[in-house]
Amino acid sequence: MKPNMEGTRTMTEREADKLRVEEPRRAALKHFAVFLRMKDAALSQQFRAQHLSFLDERRGEGLLHANGRFVDGSGGLVIYRAETFEEVEAWVKRDPYVVYGARDYEIHEWDIVIADRI
DSSP states (O other): OEEOTTSOEEOOHHHHHHHHHHHHHHHHOEEEEEEEEESOHHHHHHTHHHHHHHHHHHHHTTOEEEEEEOTTSSEEEEEEEESOHHHHHHHHTTSHHHHTTSEEEEEEEEOOOOOOOO
């Protein structure tokens, strides 16, 4: 995006074209819940910044629906959007938490239901 005369950011034609191509694909993506079970708390702390940066990259690609830690310290949950289980597993195997042995993982395709707002 580029700044306009008012200083706000506007979308270029190229960015708009890319969005038009990507939107139908995003709508067809499935959700996958990834449980990242704690193996080593010290390694988790050591590689936390790299893990969060990795997730930010997926978020920037529109492939991360949500993420967060379990407050009991047992690990965390990441919800990815993807076409296949194999695609998600390839990402998870590149997550620094998994690469460096801080976490185990378990992947489940998730048929998400969003509650209506009251």
